[in-house]
Amino acid sequence: MNGTPLKQIPARAIEWALPYWTRGEAGRQTPQDLFRVLYLGWLAAFVLKVLGSSWDVSWHFKWLRDDLAPPHLLNTVGTVIAVALTIVHWYTGYGVDRTASRFIVWGTGVFLIAIPLDLINHRVNGIDITAWSPSHALLYIGTALMLVGAIRGWYLGSGRYAEITRGRRALVLGGLFAFLLENVHFPELQQEYGVLELASWDRGQPYAEPTLLDFAANQMGQAVDRAMVLKFSLPIPDVVYAVYAGVMGVAVLVFARVMVGRRYTATAIAGVYVAYRCLIWPLLVGGGFPPSTIPFFLLLAGLGVDLAFLVPIRHLRPLVGAVLAIAGVYGGLLVQDRVLEAPPYAPEAWPVALAGLVVVWYAVEWFAGRRGLTAAAAEERIAAEARSVDREITAEPGASRDAAPEAESEATPAPAAVSEPTA
Numbered sequence: 001m002n003g004t005p006l007k008q009i010p011a012r013a014i015e016w017a018l019p020y021w022t023r024g025e026a027g028r029q030t031p032q033d034l035f036r037v038l039y040l041g042w043l044a045a046f047v048l049k050v051l052g053s054s055w056d057v058s059w060h061f062k063w064l065r066d067d068l069a070p071p072h073l074l075n076t077v078g079t080v081i082a083v084a085l086t087i088v089h090w091y092t093g094y095g096v097d098r099t100a101s102r103f104i105v106w107g108t109g110v111f112l113i114a115i116p117l118d119l120i121n122h123r124v125n126g127i128d129i130t131a132w133s134p135s136h137a138l139l140y141i142g143t144a145l146m147l148v149g150a151i152r153g154w155y156l157g158s159g160r161y162a163e164i165t166r167g168r169r170a171l172v173l174g175g176l177f178a179f180l181l182e183n184v185h186f187p188e189l190q191q192e193y194g195v196l197e198l199a200s201w202d203r204g205q206p207y208a209e210p211t212l213l214d215f216a217a218n219q220m221g222q223a224v225d226r227a228m229v230l231k232f233s234l235p236i237p238d239v240v241y242a243v244y245a246g247v248m249g250v251a252v253l254v255f256a257r258v259m260v261g262r263r264y265t266a267t268a269i270a271g272v273y274v275a276y277r278c279l280i281w282p283l284l285v286g287g288g289f290p291p292s293t294i295p296f297f298l299l300l301a302g303l304g305v306d307l308a309f310l311v312p313i314r315h316l317r318p319l320v321g322a323v324l325a326i327a328g329v330y331g332g333l334l335v336q337d338r339v340l341e342a343p344p345y346a347p348e349a350w351p352v353a354l355a356g357l358v359v360v361w362y363a364v365e366w367f368a369g370r371r372g373l374t375a376a377a378a379e380e381r382i383a384a385e386a387r388s389v390d391r392e393i394t395a396e397p398g399a400s401r402d403a404a405p406e407a408e409s410e411a412t413p414a415p416a417a418v419s420e421p422t423a
Contacts, residue, residue: 062208155173195341278294330347
């Protein structure tokens with residue numbers, strides 16, 4: 001649309017997209033330009049949702065909740081894009097296989113159901129004391145399912161287009177996993193903000209506005225004192241923070257390393273998330289919102305995951321990797337607590353985190369290998385498809401590379417008015 005006047009862009013976009021609006025089964029051959037637009041849309045949706053949610057949690061540690069607060073509106077824009085993409089995938093079948101489509105549809109459904117449940121919860125119970133509440137959990141679960149569907153859709157589909165290089169495939173896949181890590185870790189912001197909220201009360205300069213503290217105290221039936229602020233800020237047992245990060249957070253990094261296949265994948269994804277938190281921190285604080293601690297220890301956990309993949313014995317890798325990653329989590333928290341600030345984390349619980357991660361790591365590698373969701377499996381599949389296309393071209397000298405997949409597909413081909421993918 002280069003050179004198109006701004007006011008004509010919506011009409012041109014509709015003109016481009018309308019020929020694709022045909023009913024089809026998931027897995028149909030997707031034109032390259034449409035595939036690119038769909039996944040650019042997913043990246044945009046998740047960027048808006050992450051920005052909105054990051055702002056939202058800081059907002060709730062300062063002011064009373066407001067349904068139309070700016071963070072909610074920003075998050076809503078991302079949700080609207082995600083819902084539109086879900087409808088496109090479900091109706092047209094483009095850009096996803098059947099499994100990816102189901103993940104996306106179910107994730108969107110869970111998220112949309114969680115919204116009114118959360119509103120009802122707030123109407124009945126006032127503010128939520130914790131980010132770990134059931135209605136909030138449904139929001140995270142719904143988003144996680146959407147992300148899993150998008151990850152699978154990109155992983156399976158991006159290798160079919162010569163224009164999408166191996167490096168770009170890995171970059172986008174790693175980016176989607178970074179969004180998944182942010183979503184999985186998001187409940188822990190309760191403790192990361194809460195520990196500094198309590199410290200601000202102890203200094204006699206609470207970050208929370210008096211109206212928020214009064215409302216929370218009335219809801220709990222307590223006076224506005226340190227016990228109330230402690231319950232408001234850190235209502236979750238100390239053991240949860242590091243165990244959850246060491247098992248669930250690291251599991252995301254392990255799955256990313258298996259699927260992306262690059263040497264420093266886990267460290268890079270953890271680094272992207274930590275860098276984002278470092279970037280958003282001064283913006284929020286500069287805007288007058290409360291600060292949070294930053295999970296720098298995730299960098300050590302990610303490095304432990306990557307180092308474990310240097311172990312040549314596959315069945316030994318989860319055990320070695322779990323030791324390295326959990327050492328990174330608890331060691332990093334120890335250093336961070338002494339040098340900067342860290343949430344309460346119950347260091348004596350490290351054996352629980354270690355045992356949990358060993359089990360989950362074995363499960364991740366077994367599942368990925370069984371379902372063909374490894375980087376090696378992706379390269380083999382791409383090579384097999386390329387050989388199939390070459391055989392078709394050899395058999396029919398006049399055929400183009402793009403025509404072969406279309407000929408093999410039982411789905412309805414793209415309308416002639418729309419440009420076909422180019423090799």
